[in-house]
Amino acid sequence: MALSGLQIYKLLPQTNCKECGYPTCLAFAMKLAAKQAELANCPYVSEEAKEQLAAAAAPPVRLVAVEGKGHKVEVGNETVLFRHEKTFFHRPGLFVRVKDTTPVAEIKAAVSAAMGYAVEYVGMRLHFDGVAVEAASGDAATFKTAVAAVLEGTDRPLILMAADAGLLEAGLTAAEGTRPLLYAATKDNWEQVAALAKAKNVPLAVRAGSLDELAELTVKIKGLGVEDMVLDPGVRDAASTLVTLTQLRRQALKKTFRPLGFPIITFPGEGAADGLEETMLAAQHIAKYGGFIVLDRFSPASAYALLALRTNIYTNPQEPIKVQPGIYEINNPQPTSPLMVTTNFSITYFSVANEVDGSGLPGWLLVADAEGMSVLTAWAAGKFDAERIAKSVKSTGIESKIGHKKLIIPGHVSVLLGELEEALPGWEILVGPREAVDLPGFLKLWSA
Amino acid sequence: MTVELQVEKWAGSVLQVTLGATANEGGTRARTVTVGGETTLPFLHFEGQIPNPPRVAIEISAQYPGDWSPLLLKAWGDAVNDPAAWAQAAEKAGADLVLLQLNLTGDGGAPVTAADARAATRAVLQATGLPLLVFGPGQVDADNELLVAVAEEAVGERIVLGICEEKNYRTIVAAALAHGHLVNARTAMDVNLAKQLNILISDMGMPLDRILMDPTTAGLGYGIEYGYSVMERLRLAALQGDKMTQLPMLVTPGYEAWRQKECKVGEGVPASWGDWEERAVLWETITATALIESGADILVMRHPEAVRRVKAFIDRLMAK
Numbered sequence: 001m002a003l004s005g006l007q008i009y010k011l012l013p014q015t016n017c018k019e020c021g022y023p024t025c026l027a028f029a030m031k032l033a034a035k036q037a038e039l040a041n042c043p044y045v046s047e048e049a050k051e052q053l054a055a056a057a058a059p060p061v062r063l064v065a066v067e068g069k070g071h072k073v074e075v076g077n078e079t080v081l082f083r084h085e086k087t088f089f090h091r092p093g094l095f096v097r098v099k100d101t102t103p104v105a106e107i108k109a110a111v112s113a114a115m116g117y118a119v120e121y122v123g124m125r126l127h128f129d130g131v132a133v134e135a136a137s138g139d140a141a142t143f144k145t146a147v148a149a150v151l152e153g154t155d156r157p158l159i160l161m162a163a164d165a166g167l168l169e170a171g172l173t174a175a176e177g178t179r180p181l182l183y184a185a186t187k188d189n190w191e192q193v194a195a196l197a198k199a200k201n202v203p204l205a206v207r208a209g210s211l212d213e214l215a216e217l218t219v220k221i222k223g224l225g226v227e228d229m230v231l232d233p234g235v236r237d238a239a240s241t242l243v244t245l246t247q248l249r250r251q252a253l254k255k256t257f258r259p260l261g262f263p264i265i266t267f268p269g270e271g272a273a274d275g276l277e278e279t280m281l282a283a284q285h286i287a288k289y290g291g292f293i294v295l296d297r298f299s300p301a302s303a304y305a306l307l308a309l310r311t312n313i314y315t316n317p318q319e320p321i322k323v324q325p326g327i328y329e330i331n332n333p334q335p336t337s338p339l340m341v342t343t344n345f346s347i348t349y350f351s352v353a354n355e356v357d358g359s360g361l362p363g364w365l366l367v368a369d370a371e372g373m374s375v376l377t378a379w380a381a382g383k384f385d386a387e388r389i390a391k392s393v394k395s396t397g398i399e400s401k402i403g404h405k406k407l408i409i410p411g412h413v414s415v416l417l418g419e420l421e422e423a424l425p426g427w428e429i430l431v432g433p434r435e436a437v438d439l440p441g442f443l444k445l446w447s448a
Numbered sequence: 449m450t451v452e453l454q455v456e457k458w459a460g461s462v463l464q465v466t467l468g469a470t471a472n473e474g475g476t477r478a479r480t481v482t483v484g485g486e487t488t489l490p491f492l493h494f495e496g497q498i499p500n501p502p503r504v505a506i507e508i509s510a511q512y513p514g515d516w517s518p519l520l521l522k523a524w525g526d527a528v529n530d531p532a533a534w535a536q537a538a539e540k541a542g543a544d545l546v547l548l549q550l551n552l553t554g555d556g557g558a559p560v561t562a563a564d565a566r567a568a569t570r571a572v573l574q575a576t577g578l579p580l581l582v583f584g585p586g587q588v589d590a591d592n593e594l595l596v597a598v599a600e601e602a603v604g605e606r607i608v609l610g611i612c613e614e615k616n617y618r619t620i621v622a623a624a625l626a627h628g629h630l631v632n633a634r635t636a637m638d639v640n641l642a643k644q645l646n647i648l649i650s651d652m653g654m655p656l657d658r659i660l661m662d663p664t665t666a667g668l669g670y671g672i673e674y675g676y677s678v679m680e681r682l683r684l685a686a687l688q689g690d691k692m693t694q695l696p697m698l699v700t701p702g703y704e705a706w707r708q709k710e711c712k713v714g715e716g717v718p719a720s721w722g723d724w725e726e727r728a729v730l731w732e733t734i735t736a737t738a739l740i741e742s743g744a745d746i747l748v749m750r751h752p753e754a755v756r757r758v759k760a761f762i763d764r765l766m767a768k
Contacts, residue, residue: 211453276729277761302726304710309738312671313676317673377636
């Protein structure tokens with residue numbers, strides 16, 4: 001946790017020299033605590049105080065990066081327990097595991113399926129983040145072959161999983177030119193594995209059976225000079241992962257307990273009997289504090305669900321995802337084509353635009369500035385009323401593009417009909433369906 | 449090294465609400481179902497009590513649900529034509545509760561009458577011993593007419609009448625008060641609106657332990673994060689002692705998931721969406737999973753496989 005103004009004041013010279021631009025050291029300390037001033041503005045602060053202040057300012061959950069040849073994934077640096085308190089910043093990395101005991105051709109097929117997968121969602125192209133390769137064989141040459149095979153199929157980051165430093169080093173050799181996560185240091189191998197992570201400057205996952213042991217290990221490993229760590233508290237089931245991951249996030253945020261201030265790696269497949277159960281556990285880890293989520297099974301349907309959930313949970317609650325207000329032309333509309341209006345909330349816009357597009361029917365979509373809210377929410381908040389809709393009709397110049405004066409409004413705001421007829425004299429207001437999915441059927445009946 | 453666990457001391461707790469009444473209590477239910485009572489956040493057993501698990505209500509329709517996805521119609525088979533048979537199938541599928549949804553119109557477009565609503569309620573009460581929830585079509589006049597009749601028909605059964613909204617709650621609450629029932633109070637994804645409606649309803653004399661609150665949710669991919677965060681804020685407020693937020697939460701992941709294209713249709717969608725049936729069941733299941741993590745006490749669901757999966761997951765989360 002950041003230091004309070006008074007705690008910072010104790011570290012300052014307390015001479016009130018005013019050279020920082022503030023009348024007293026206390027005033028300066030208060031500004032520092034509020035992150036409205038820079039420590040560098042104090043010419044007399046001691047080196048020791050600088051170090052202490054820098055340490056206190058370090059993020060409570062360390063930011064850890066892994067890199068492939070073409071992609072970088074950063075996790076950690078979270079500052080809240082609940083997304084409404086601010087936002088969650090770094091989406092958990094979704095990885096798919098392959099084992100080196102699997103024939104190379106099958107490994108390549110699995111990598112191609114999972115890494116080649118992408119899905120369009122509200123104008124974004126969503127995909128998984130990388131591959132975890134496990135040295136299940138226990139043989140260095142076999143592991144190297146598997147890592148090389150995976151890297152032929154993807155330029156995304158890897159997680160190298162093995163029981164000892166020798167195997168991990170073999171994997172690192174095969175993955176040269178990338179920055180993988182090593183998994184894992186344990187109470188039995190930590191000295192060798194940590195030395196390897198330090199020498200190669202790669203992040204290191206640390207696994208232990210209890211939080212006490214986990215904290216002991218990270219302190220020892222930090223002592224060897226490894227800063228980038230990831231935690232595996234060893235739990236796998238739904239109840240124990242929820243409790244333990246919550247506790248880890250609290251330790252980091254509420255107590256600034258540095259030994260546990262790292263992102264967390266989870267293996268939902270190890271706590272699940274089949275794909276659907278694994279997906280449910282992974283969903284829990286997305287909502288509640290997973291950093292790297294390593295899946296054992298891949299299917300497009302489950303990938304889509306998890307990627308959508310991750311996008312939703314990690315959307316900044318203070319900044320709804322919006323599209324630009326204005327006129328959107330779909331399927332090459334003519335002056336006789338229908339005119340529909342909706343809001344500029346991304347999910348709303350894409351639901352409507354996709355339906356019209358998919359129907360094959362031409363249409364003009366007028367997107368009103370509703371401050372990024374959905375139709376009902378915007379209406380309730382007074383951001384999608386007759387006045388705003390009329391304004392966007394007039395300001396966008398749509399009247400010069402169409403040869404009729406008919407406007408289709410969402411069924412959810414049918415109550416606006418009367419007011420809109422007043423606000424737009426000469427226009428005919430038509431009430432469309434409530435849900436976007438019913439638009440194609442509605443548009444088939446359209447005539448100008 | 450000993451890590452000192454970070455344990456929150458919460459000042460408040462969620463009220464316990466009991467649905468249904470057995471013969472001893474003036475009804476005919478085989479058992480009652482109690483929800484709520486949490487003294488901590490969802491499933492954090494080390495910190496407080498979770499006396500009752502989240503419960504699943506299976507939604508059945510009093511009239512043939514012509515607008516439902518073919519996947520749902522297939523899953524329930526012939527039962528969709530007969531609310532009594534459907535209620536029995538729901539019980540068999542593991543429902544803790546049955547939610548009977550009344551529509552505006554029935555076969556051939558004829559308006560559903562109070563007599564129809566009574567008959568469907570009676571048939572379902574006779575077909576299953578589970579506690580019942582009955583929701584109106586969502587249109588003010590129809591809701592008031594049908595739910596008053598339902599409340600009379602089910603007198604003493606402690607059913608839940610819904611949906612009370614700010615624009616229409618008085619008649620429904622009065623009917624629930626007169627006949628010993630509970631109500632479901634729905635608001636649009638806003639903590640203060642939820643509190644306000646709870647206050648309005650309790651001001652009519654309805655005890656708080658006969659109100660469920662429905663903060664409105666959205667399906668996965670369609671704004672689920674809004675409802676999710678409002679639920680987390682309501683639950684945190686409840687635990688911090690804010691009385692008007694201490695009601696158990698009812699949410700409708702079945703309706704929210706199945707009205708989206710991902711569930712509803714199997715053709716004309718991107719190949720990256722994967723297998724239709726797998727995706728549809730997943731969509732409802734994952735929507736429900738996210739909502740139990742944010743504090744849901746009653747999940748209203750539709751597909752029997754999604755129900756089975758979510759119930760099994762709740763069992764795992766309840767294991768200490």
